[in-house]
Amino acid sequence: xxxKNVQLENVVMRFGDFTAVHQTNLEVNAGEFxxxxxxxGCGKTTILRMVSGFMEPSEGRVLIxxxxxxxxxxNKRPTALIFQNLALFPLMSNWENVAFGLExxxxxxxxxxxxxxxxxxxxxxxxxEMKKPSELSGGQRQRVAIARALAVEPSVLLLDEPxxxxxxxxxxxxRAELKEIQRKTGVTFIFITHDQGEALTMSDxxxxxxxxxxxxxxxxxxxxxxxxxxxxxxxxGENNVLPGRVTNADKDFAQIETAHxxxxxxxxxxxxxxxxxMLFVRPERAAxxxxxxxxxxxxxxxxxxxxxxxxxxxxxxxxxxxxxxHEANLRLHNGFDGPIQLGFNADDAVVMASGEVNDxx
Amino acid sequence: xxxxxxxxxxxxxxxxxxxxxxxxLVMIALPQAxxxxxxxxxxxxxxxxxxxxxxxxxxxxxxxxxxxxAKTEKVRAEFQTRIDALKAQIAALEAQETEPPKIYGIHxxxxxxxxxxxxxxxSIVFALMxxxxxxxxxxxxxxxxxxxxxxxxxxxxxxxxxxxYAINELLRVYAWLMILDYQGxxxxxxxWLGLVSFEAKTxxxxxxxxxxxxxxxxxxxxxxxxxxxxxxxxxxxxxxxxAAKDLGASTWKTHMRIVIxxxxxxxxxxxxxxxMLSVGSYSVPQIMTRGKSGDWFSQLIYRQFFESQNWxxxxxxxxxxxxxxxxxxxxxxxxxxxxxxxxxx
Ligand SMILES: Nc1ncnc2c1ncn2[C@@H]1O[C@H](COP(=O)(O)OP(=O)(O)OP(=O)(O)O)[C@@H](O)[C@H]1O
Ligand SMILES: [Mg+2]
Numbered sequence: 001x002x003x004k005n006v007q008l009e010n011v012v013m014r015f016g017d018f019t020a021v022h023q024t025n026l027e028v029n030a031g032e033f034x035x036x037x038x039x040x041g042c043g044k045t046t047i048l049r050m051v052s053g054f055m056e057p058s059e060g061r062v063l064i065x066x067x068x069x070x071x072x073x074x075n076k077r078p079t080a081l082i083f084q085n086l087a088l089f090p091l092m093s094n095w096e097n098v099a100f101g102l103e104x105x106x107x108x109x110x111x112x113x114x115x116x117x118x119x120x121x122x123x124x125x126x127x128x129e130m131k132k133p134s135e136l137s138g139g140q141r142q143r144v145a146i147a148r149a150l151a152v153e154p155s156v157l158l159l160d161e162p163x164x165x166x167x168x169x170x171x172x173x174x175r176a177e178l179k180e181i182q183r184k185t186g187v188t189f190i191f192i193t194h195d196q197g198e199a200l201t202m203s204d205x206x207x208x209x210x211x212x213x214x215x216x217x218x219x220x221x222x223x224x225x226x227x228x229x230x231x232x233x234x235x236x237g238e239n240n241v242l243p244g245r246v247t248n249a250d251k252d253f254a255q256i257e258t259a260h261x262x263x264x265x266x267x268x269x270x271x272x273x274x275x276x277x278m279l280f281v282r283p284e285r286a287a288x289x290x291x292x293x294x295x296x297x298x299x300x301x302x303x304x305x306x307x308x309x310x311x312x313x314x315x316x317x318x319x320x321x322x323x324x325x326h327e328a329n330l331r332l333h334n335g336f337d338g339p340i341q342l343g344f345n346a347d348d349a350v351v352m353a354s355g356e357v358n359d360x361x
Numbered sequence: 362x363x364x365x366x367x368x369x370x371x372x373x374x375x376x377x378x379x380x381x382x383x384x385x386l387v388m389i390a391l392p393q394a395x396x397x398x399x400x401x402x403x404x405x406x407x408x409x410x411x412x413x414x415x416x417x418x419x420x421x422x423x424x425x426x427x428x429x430x431a432k433t434e435k436v437r438a439e440f441q442t443r444i445d446a447l448k449a450q451i452a453a454l455e456a457q458e459t460e461p462p463k464i465y466g467i468h469x470x471x472x473x474x475x476x477x478x479x480x481x482x483x484s485i486v487f488a489l490m491x492x493x494x495x496x497x498x499x500x501x502x503x504x505x506x507x508x509x510x511x512x513x514x515x516x517x518x519x520x521x522x523x524x525x526y527a528i529n530e531l532l533r534v535y536a537w538l539m540i541l542d543y544q545g546x547x548x549x550x551x552x553w554l555g556l557v558s559f560e561a562k563t564x565x566x567x568x569x570x571x572x573x574x575x576x577x578x579x580x581x582x583x584x585x586x587x588x589x590x591x592x593x594x595x596x597x598x599x600x601x602x603x604a605a606k607d608l609g610a611s612t613w614k615t616h617m618r619i620v621i622x623x624x625x626x627x628x629x630x631x632x633x634x635x636x637m638l639s640v641g642s643y644s645v646p647q648i649m650t651r652g653k654s655g656d657w658f659s660q661l662i663y664r665q666f667f668e669s670q671n672w673x674x675x676x677x678x679x680x681x682x683x684x685x686x687x688x689x690x691x692x693x694x695x696x697x698x699x700x701x702x703x704x705x706x
Contacts, residue, residue, distance in 0.1 A: 052607060080607060089605075101608035
């Protein structure tokens with residue numbers, strides 16, 4: 001396998017007295033598709049630039065394949081970066097763009113031409129070699145950028161939100177394509193995005209960042225089903241939040257008193273009675289009560305229904321607290337008048353110590 | 362035109378158009394046309410003219426004397442016709458003397474002496490050298506200001522470049538004169554170090570070397586080189602520099618393949634301006650050489666106009682220079698593959 005692992009050891013990055021990345025330890029395995037996910041300004045690009053060598057960390061060090069990268073510039077590292085705006089060279093043809101890294105290494109024209117044509121074929125751009133990047137569509141330009149980065153045979157490919165400029169359809173297509181290229185080449189991908197859906201569909205593992213701190217690192221399934229902090233719980237996927245205070249707790253479950261009733265959920269943070277806490281339950285884990293009563297049941301006021309296709313989003317309110325339920329689109333969900341009884345099982349909900357949630361959704 | 366009328370209305374638009382036309386005609390076309398016209402004729406002054414007139418007069422005196430001595434009517438009539446013919450000849454000659462005929466042709470261009478032609482070529486070569494030197498000096502500066510310096514430092518550097526331009530060009534050139542003079546700043550410093558001596562006149566004669574003119578010309582025209590280059594480099598996406606570096610390119614490679622191709626229009630404009638200004642500069646060579654080393658072509662033209670009063674030759678010389686500049690522009694455009702549009706930008 002070509003990919004190498006990347007380690008950040010006690011890395012800190014400061015700009016003046018502003019700390020963009022707080023002390024971070026992170027290991028990206030060789031050959032995995034790793035995403036760094038977080039809202040705008042949280043320090044994702046900063047982390048990427050420290051790995052690629054455009055910035056030296058203020059503290060700590062970066063290792064690639066076990067080798068200390070301190071003091072090595074971007075042209076001395078086994079990494080290749082795909083820029084947010086691609087940064088293709090507009091005056092060169094596509095094949096010259098792809099061959100530029102080889103040209104910089106002093107490889108003769110015939111060899112680098114062959115290699116460039118080969119890589120352009122790999123990304124599905126045969127026949128476009130002589131065109132200029134400006135003569136291509138957005139998705140095609142994307143592929144040229146990928147081919148150009150792969151031409152230098154990097155062990156680690158760094159991608160800074162490369163899909164953000166594309167429209168939705170193309171973005172979904174490119175996701176699959178990137179994943180396929182990663183599988184074929186075995187190169188370690190570190191992919192930066194603020195789109196949680198993108199991170200979930202593509203990655204093997206994800207690091208979720210907020211304000212310069214990595215809040216959680218884990219496999220995509222774990223990030224989704226076992227979020228460790230309120231921020232991760234609300235930033236990755238949708239979650240209903242019910243804030244309150246713990247009234248009763250044991251090793252496994254905690255009971256929390258909210259403005260809208262008392263609920264039970266898993267006691268993830270070993271909370272004690274009196275702790276201020278939040279209960280999270282995914283919309284697909286809650287349901288309209290129909291037959292057997294679940295562990296938690298409560299009345300809510302129906303607000304509206306959003307049709308998503310295969311499922312519907314039912315928006316309810318408990319007082320001023322919004323509550324969403326996903327239901328499979330198997331029947332018409334309308335004509336609710338008056339309070340509706342909703343419910344969820346304690347196993348499907350989690351109680352965490354209060355913290356900052358993602359509120360720009 | 363229609364959009365102009367739409368945005369400014371008819372009266373204002375016609376005013377704009379008239380002013381533009383006036384400018385084009387009076388400030389650009391007319392002086393050039395006048396110059397070209399002058400360069401294409403010369404006055405054919407016959408050096409023998411005075412003598413010819415004198416000879417005709419003395420001949421007429423003789424014939425008149427013969428006329429008085431003549432006996433027969435027939436002979437008298439013969440002398441009379443000769444006198445009339447001579448009178449007509451004298452009148453024609455005198456007319457030619459007071460108002461010599463203009464002769465059109467390329468005579469003014471072809472009669473350039475070998476010495477003048479050498480100076481002409483030398484000036485072009487010198488101007489080319491100044492242009493290349495200015496480019497070598499200005500490109501790194503423009504790049505540094507545009508891409509490497511922090512905004513604050515870039516502003517300071519820009520200011521440092523512009524402030525000298527608030528001072529009259531002549532003063533700036535005189536400053537260089539003082540620096541490079543026999544007993545100027547540099548020689549004084551050398552004397553202080555004991556390397557030269559004023560008494561023994563062993564100073565370094567900087568001013569007798571065309572290099573001193575080069576230095577002053579480059580100094581006088583740096584901005585015309587820096588600004589166009591700065592403007593184009595400025596528009597280069599910084600990510601492209603980083604991408605090149607990330608792909609393993611050396612600084613040299615990045616400049617050759619990314620920055621210079623991008624900055625080509627700016628480089629072409631800078632070279633054109635510097636070349637035209639240096640080849641046509643009169644004051645800089647005049648002040649810097651103080652006539653101690655050979656003339657530049659611009660000084661020659663000045664002489665034709667204001668010392669020899671030979672406007673026609675002067676016009677032809679100037680126009681030759683214009684043609685050289687036009688040729689230079691075309692060559693730059695061809696070799697840099699930039700269009701007139703890129704340059705206008
Ligand atoms: N060169 C710099 N000098 C000063 N501050 C910087 C610099 N680069 C980044 N920052 C700051 O560091 C923080 C993190 O920036 P970074 O570019 O890593 O964010 P990001 O997560 O990539 O955001 P986005 O999704 O918007 O690209 C921001 O607050 C930014 O203002
Ligand atoms: Mg970023």
